[in-house]
Amino acid sequence: MSKALQLRQKAGELLNAWQKAMELRDGTTDVEQRKAKNIEVETAKAAYDQIQVELRDAESMEAAQTAAAGEHARTQRSVVQPGPAGGELRDLNKIRQQYSMVRAMRMASQGKQLEGLEAEMFQEADREARAAGISLNGTIRIPNIMQPEQRADLAVGTNSAGGFTVATEIGQLINILEPQLVTRKLGATYLTGLQGNIQFPRNNGDVSSVWEGENTDNDASDVTFDTVTLSPKRLGSFVIIGKQLIAQSSVSIENLVRSRMNFSIAKAVDTAAINGSGSSNQPTGILNTSGIGSVAIGANGGVPTFANIVDLETAVAVANADMGRLAYLTTSGIRGKLKQTEKTSTSTAQFIWTDTMGPTGRQGELNGLNAFTSSLVPSTLTKGTASAICHAILFGNFEDLLIGQWAGLDLTLDNITLAGKAQIKLIINSWWDVAVRQPASFAAIKDAKLS
Structure with a gap:
């Protein structure tokens, strides 16, 4: 599995985690809990933003390496050279420039x-x-x-x-x-x-809480989405x-x-x-x-x-x-x-x-x-x-x-x-x-x- 594909899968997981964090934050009306959940939202968003940066670089590298193997190599514009790991990107910016x-x-x-x-x-x-x-x-x-x-x-x-x-x-x-x-x-x-x-x-609807007697049933409270x-x-x-x-x-x-x-x-x-x-x-x-x-x-x-x-x-x-x-x-x-x-x-x-x-x-x-x-x-x-x-x-x-x-x-x-x-x-x-x-x-x- 290529690095870019792995990162795409990871990005999907992080996007789901971010959405879930926002749902949990928006599902509570307690001010302190919302503040705590908001920190979780910020953390999840930062993780998603970071994986997007890594994904873009990985996709750029793979596209450049593919080009280098074909016509790109024939015109001697490749900046990918063999290395200990089988291929090393010497200058990503040059690939983008080309x-x-x-x-x-x-x-x-x-x-x-x-x-x-x-x-x-x-x-x-x-x-x-x-x-x-x-x-x-x-x-x-x-x-x-x-x-x-x-x-x-x-x-x-x-x-x-x-x-x-x-x-x-x-x-x-x-x-x-x-x-x-x-x-x-x-x-x-x-x-x-x-x-x-x-x-x-x-x-889009709050959960309501009602003080009840010792042996009485709780009032029904439906949360709407x-x-x-x-x-x-x-x-x-x-x-x-x-x-x-x-x-x-x-x-x-x-x-x-x-x-x-x-x-x-x-x-x-x-x-x-x-x-x-x-x-x-x-x-x-x-x-x-x-x-x-x-x-x-x-x-x-x-x-x-x-x-x-x-x-x-x-x-x-x-x-x-x-x-x-x-x-x-x-x-x-x-x-x-x-x-x-x-x-x-x-x-x-x-x-x-x-x-x-x-x-x-x-x-x-x-x-x-x-x-x-x-x-x-x-x-x-x-x-x-x-x-x-x-x-x-x-x-x-x-x-x-x-x-x-x-x-x-x-x-x-x-x-x-x-x-x-x-x-x-x-x-x-x-x-x-x-x-x-x-x-x-x-x-x-x-x-x-x-x-």
């Missing part, structure tokens, strides 16, 4: 079959997709395990479209299309390499690339192309996690999840006060959900307003938002807790006569925000639509979903104004 999206695009645009490492990764992406229950149709397919070195340009003759980036040497390794989400910084539970629909049992389900939803995006660039075999095309795709995907996933409508094939974001706490400022909205910020924390606390990765999330406009708003009318330079920086990557502090901003938090909400000027402020345990990804990326080159402009449209499909495990873990203000 995959070239541009080389794959060039072959595909010329109607050629993929060769070498690009062909091997095409096959690996197919394997991942089949395991996830997803059908790929693209001419280029990139598996989730790949994190190759990336290069950049868009149009050689146009500086604003990439001309400045034409270089003569390989740049630093950056991850392939892995969204740097603000929700990740907030502590969202991020699940990759999923297969099929994933269900999380949820206890429902499920939270993650299922793959297709996210489509595209980028326009000059044909002149595809002809280049040197340096720097992938960094800019991939960073643009990365931004597009990250923006869409963040938007869905925060404010997805749940309709038109979108996931349901926190703000539109039924059952989250609500704090209203006024009939026509209003400028948020320190009391409103505390009320958000209270709304979560009274539901026994003030645990885990607690944080605030709002817009840059609200941050600016709160930086200039004192906590009370009698306070002296004690502003609601402070710029205390910490190792967690937070952007500030509200009510003694981490606070973040994102331009994707809505700022055009309506309340009463305040039309399209209200901002949202979120608070909660972001560990209960689930973000799932299935398989890798499915890319199709369209060299017909923009042929008259000597451009190629690169169409990208990926599969994601978002869900909130416990709505009571979050509370929101949807009528905050700047004045």
